[in-house]
Amino acid sequence: MRQALIIFFAAMLFTACGKVEGVVPSVPVNFRASRTDPRFTALNSVGGSVVISGYGVAGLLLYKQADGTISCYDRCSSYQPEKLCAITPDETGFTATDPCSGAKFSLSDGSPVKAPATKYLRSYLVNTTQFEIFVSN
Template sequence: MSRYVMMIGLFLLVACGKEDSIIPDTYVNFRFSDVEYQQKRDGNGLYFVNGYGVAGLVIFKVSGGEYVAFDRCSTVNPEKRCAVQAGDTAFTLTDPCSGAMFSILDGAPAKAPATRALKQYSVVQSQPGFYTVIN
């Protein structure tokens, strides 16, 4: 009987365990507007914000008018806090320290040595045309 209890306990521990992000948790509460995004985005449609998250934020407006936001801290050697920047190709971000690439659409690794996605934050609309990036 105790063998079954131990197996159930182990199953629950594994099933309920959440994979820890390798990017440290930090409080994020950044507000912006559609107008601000239009004025401050670069030629690739990327809006970089310093002073939030671990290595800053990158915000991108995807099709349908929704925004996505990621921490700029690369998941490759995150202790270096290397901030991703606009990539050589559309819809990518590049880690200048390792050469790794990530998709701006979902933060997924797009080129080795990246194996983990960028840390994503929630973007909520607080009122028409105004948004908050939070975690």
């Protein structure tokens, strides 16, 4: 049901009058997970990242910052977002790459670090408790 709603809202955004081109669409995101889930163990260390499908425009990328906080970005590249290319985290743990254009983004703040990208990745709010991770916008 969630995926159907996300697809519906994404379709509405792409067909809306007066749309802004070159911007990752804003879609509702409401993700919750247990911190003890084994799929999230990478977030126990700095530079660890986890990819989550089915949320946002092209999925979510959770990243553990140097200060211990967790950031979340939409995996949809900000370079030609209409192509819906999903970024993938690099082995270095500090950047993510758009496989369609070769653009790279810093995972510390979502900024573009390699052309042709010039815009930041779309970020989402992350709240954590001792037991859960909440991502929303």
